[in-house]
Amino acid sequence: MALHRSAGLVRYNFSDRVVVVTGASRGIGAGIATAFARAGARLVINGRDAAALEHAVGDLRELGAEAVGVRADLRSPEGARDLIDTAVATFGTIDVLVNNAGGNFALPLAELSQNGWRAQVETNLSSVFYCAQACYPVFQAQGGGLIVNIGSVAADAAHPGRAAYGAAKAGVAALTKTMAWEWAPAGIRVNCVAPGAVHTPASRFSGGDAAGQVAGHVPLGRLGEPEDVANSCLFLCSEGADYITGITLRVDGGPSTALAADGVREIAQDVHA
Numbered sequence: 001m002a003l004h005r006s007a008g009l010v011r012y013n014f015s016d017r018v019v020v021v022t023g024a025s026r027g028i029g030a031g032i033a034t035a036f037a038r039a040g041a042r043l044v045i046n047g048r049d050a051a052a053l054e055h056a057v058g059d060l061r062e063l064g065a066e067a068v069g070v071r072a073d074l075r076s077p078e079g080a081r082d083l084i085d086t087a088v089a090t091f092g093t094i095d096v097l098v099n100n101a102g103g104n105f106a107l108p109l110a111e112l113s114q115n116g117w118r119a120q121v122e123t124n125l126s127s128v129f130y131c132a133q134a135c136y137p138v139f140q141a142q143g144g145g146l147i148v149n150i151g152s153v154a155a156d157a158a159h160p161g162r163a164a165y166g167a168a169k170a171g172v173a174a175l176t177k178t179m180a181w182e183w184a185p186a187g188i189r190v191n192c193v194a195p196g197a198v199h200t201p202a203s204r205f206s207g208g209d210a211a212g213q214v215a216g217h218v219p220l221g222r223l224g225e226p227e228d229v230a231n232s233c234l235f236l237c238s239e240g241a242d243y244i245t246g247i248t249l250r251v252d253g254g255p256s257t258a259l260a261a262d263g264v265r266e267i268a269q270d271v272h273a
Contacts, residue, residue, distance in 0.1 A: 012234045015040035018091040020083065022074055022131060023101030025052035027200040028150065030059070031226025032098055032233050037065035039234060044087040044094075046070050046101065066091075074101050075122040080130035088138060096237050097135045099128040099172075100150040104165035117164050124168035125175070132179060136188075144187025146237045149176050150229070151194040153252050169194070173248045180246030189245040191236045196252025198224040219254025 019036045023029040025047030033045050037060045045060070045067065047053040053069040060067035070086045072079040087094050102124040107116060128149050139145030152169040159166035173192050180190040197203075197214045215222050232251050235241055 012039045012238050014096075014234075014237075017041045017095040018044065018087065018093055019096040019098065020044045020046070020087050020094055020131075020135075021098045021100055022046045022083070022127065023103075024098075025049055025056045025069075027202060028195065028198055028226045028229050029098075029100040030056050032100060032230040033060060033067075034063070035227065035230035035234055036096070037063045037067065041065065041096070042091055043067040044070060044083070044090065046072055046074065046083050048073060074127035074131060075119075077130045077134070080127065080134045083131065084134040084138065093142060094135060094138050094145065096146045096148070097131060098148045098150065098233055099131050101127050101131075102150065102169075104162050106161040108161055109163050112164060120164035121168045121171075124165060125171040128172055128175060132190075136183065136186075139183075139188050140186045144189075147179070147188065147190040148233045148236055149190070149192045151176070151192045151248060153194050153196045153250060155194065155248075176248065177246045184245060189236075189241070191241075191245060192248040193229060193232045193236065194248050194250045194252070195229050196224055196250070198226060198229060200226060218252070222253065224251060224253060 014036055017040070019033075019041040021029055021033045021036070021043065024033040024045035029045070033043050033056065037043055043060050043065055045053065045056060047056065047069065048071060050071050053071055057067050057069040068086070068090050070083045072083045074080050074083065084094065104120055104124070105116075132147055135145065135147070149172050151172040152165070154162065154166040155170035155173050173194070176190055176192040183190060197218070199211060211223055228251055232249055236244065236249065
């Protein structure tokens with residue numbers, strides 16, 4: 001992948017590369033797919049909502065990209081294999097796999113059912129394993145490939161009400177490291193991107209005063225956007241990251257502090273005074 005610099009900007013060239021993005025019918029996944037499309041990639045995107053998936057494919061085609069949608073439940077090995085097989089049947093190969101599919105809901109641990117636990121672990125962690133394992137033979141046969149797993153900063157801290165999600169995302173970070181180690185001899189680089197609070201229409205940060213309140217605790221002073229996550233994915237899949245594998249890249253607007261009170265802007269201003 002070539003990198004082109006112009007006026008201080010970096011533009012990525014993924015022309016004719018085949019990129020599979022899971023959970024890409026909306027939100028962060030749609031932003032990642034859009035960024036790759038603008039860089040010239042051919043896209044295979046996945047989602048479970050047929051109408052939303054069809055709309056997302058249409059948006060990518062309007063950008064001039066070749067794109068297809070695959071409706072599949074990635075919580076099963078069969079769904080993952082269907083996605084990968086369709087991508088290969090359509091475009092002949094796969095160059096990049098972005099495991100973005102995920103989701104969560106809020107419930108205290110004492111009230112979380114076994115089915116609720118399994119649903120979040122399967123959606124956020126098992127789907128990553130299933131898709132990567134299904135893609136491995138394709139990458140091995142062609143001498144290499146690139147995988148980006150979308151994790152979360154929730155993996156690194158207590159996450160009251162969303163313990164299953166945090167535990168699953170911690171698993172994604174751990175899985176990324178071992179996957180990168182075991183698959184490096186096959187020419188496969190595997191990395192993880194861990195977003196912080198990202199503003200999307202469906203996120204819990206989009207309503208009322210939530211965005212402003214959360215942004216007040218972010219050193220860079222704003223919530224993330226899907227494009228911020230997408231840019232990190234493009235970098236990790238570029239030649240500029242050829243010597244990077246097995247890392248988790250936090251995309252969260254700056255380091256969090258040790259105490260909740262430390263996030264108050266006035267304290268930060270006193271420190272800089």
